[in-house]
Amino acid sequence: MQRIRIPSVPSSEITPRPVWEDRRRFLRAAAGGAAAALLLARPGQAAVSRPGRLAPIADLQETAHGKDLKPTDYDDFTSYNNFVELGVSKEAPANNAHLLRTRPWTLKVEGECEAPGEIGIEDILTQFSQEERIYRLRCVETWAAVVPWVGVPLSLVLARFKPTSKAKFVELESISDPDRLPGQRRPVLPWPYVEGLRIDEAMHPLTLLATGCYGEVLPGQNGAPLRLVVPWKYGFKSAKSIVRIRFVEEMPETTWVRLQPDEYGFYANVNPTVDHPRWSQARERPIGEGLFARRRQTQMFNGYAEQVADLYRGMDLSRHY
Ligand SMILES: Nc1nc2c(c(=O)[nH]1)N[C@H]1C(S)=C(S)[C@@H](COP(=O)(O)O)O[C@H]1N2
Numbered sequence: 001m002q003r004i005r006i007p008s009v010p011s012s013e014i015t016p017r018p019v020w021e022d023r024r025r026f027l028r029a030a031a032g033g034a035a036a037a038l039l040l041a042r043p044g045q046a047a048v049s050r051p052g053r054l055a056p057i058a059d060l061q062e063t064a065h066g067k068d069l070k071p072t073d074y075d076d077f078t079s080y081n082n083f084v085e086l087g088v089s090k091e092a093p094a095n096n097a098h099l100l101r102t103r104p105w106t107l108k109v110e111g112e113c114e115a116p117g118e119i120g121i122e123d124i125l126t127q128f129s130q131e132e133r134i135y136r137l138r139c140v141e142t143w144a145a146v147v148p149w150v151g152v153p154l155s156l157v158l159a160r161f162k163p164t165s166k167a168k169f170v171e172l173e174s175i176s177d178p179d180r181l182p183g184q185r186r187p188v189l190p191w192p193y194v195e196g197l198r199i200d201e202a203m204h205p206l207t208l209l210a211t212g213c214y215g216e217v218l219p220g221q222n223g224a225p226l227r228l229v230v231p232w233k234y235g236f237k238s239a240k241s242i243v244r245i246r247f248v249e250e251m252p253e254t255t256w257v258r259l260q261p262d263e264y265g266f267y268a269n270v271n272p273t274v275d276h277p278r279w280s281q282a283r284e285r286p287i288g289e290g291l292f293a294r295r296r297q298t299q300m301f302n303g304y305a306e307q308v309a310d311l312y313r314g315m316d317l318s319r320h321y
């Protein structure tokens with residue numbers, strides 16, 4: 001297979017090729033204004049604090065997770081996003097976030113479980129308050145961020161629906177709303193966005209169903225009102241604006257695997273030793289430090305090896321990437 005490295009073209013290194021090509025056509029049509037904006041240096045990082053933009057989430061308890069990590073600046077995290085339903089550029093999700101209707105919102109849970117049903121977002125926000133915590137977790141693509149997430153371990157929500165022994169995987173489905181969401185009116189991706197996890201990954205305590213970040217409800221561009229966070233995997237595994245979770249026996253066909261199986265694997269574990277066909281994954285660029293900031297060495301499982309390496313014992317991770 002031909003391997004082409006494009007080490008310093010930002011939109012290609014962080015964006016799947018079909019999206020990036022679509023975006024290039026779009027940029028050419030738009031006379032390239034957005035590309036220049038992307039190249040401007042970003043402001044430095046600030047200490048975590050509630051930005052006061054959105055509704056606060058009450059009664060938060062901060063866990064010990066990542067106390068030593070410096071959170072990414074809120075403005076950087078909320079203005080540089082991948083959320084193709086809201087548009088293909090990194091700026092489009094923030095600009096179009098107002099189009100996302102997040103109430104009423106129910107999460108349907110079905111498939112291989114004894115108690116299929118649904119749960120409303122208000123119930124998730126209130127009924128799990130004991131478990132709701134702030135997790136300061138790293139997330140990484142070839143750019144990296146540290147985000148103080150507010151969320152419930154996915155396992156606590158899933159347990160209510162009583163998965164059976166046939167539930168080997170979960171399939172997560174994102175919003176479908178082509179009337180309102182501009183990206184869903186173009187066949188850039190097969191809609192709806194689908195992601196999946198093996199059941200033990202889904203039940204791992206670090207896998208979160210996030211309802212907020214920085215002490216507030218999630219901004220639309222970051223996946224309001226409910227998104228997945230899997231800190232040891234690449235960003236695309238973290239499905240945004242989730243409406244359905246299905247327990248299944250067979251490995252689900254996820255959006256990126258369906259689109260480009262040669263480039264995207266089901267597992268998508270952060271692994272500096274496995275290159276993406278079009279770029280190295282050995283280093284990462286901290287978001288908010290500018291496109292030309294010095295890259296850091298990416299850590300195996302994004303630094304969570306101690307917590308998650310056991311899930312993959314005996315697997316050949318260069319094959320199951
Ligand atoms: N529904 C949906 N979820 C999605 C995406 C998307 O396009 N649609 N993009 C994924 C990708 S590629 C990344 S890198 C992360 C980005 O999350 P962030 O913008 O909060 O950093 O969301 C993931 N979840």
Ligand SMILES: [Mo]
Nearest residue numbers: 082141235236
């Ligand atoms: Mo991504």
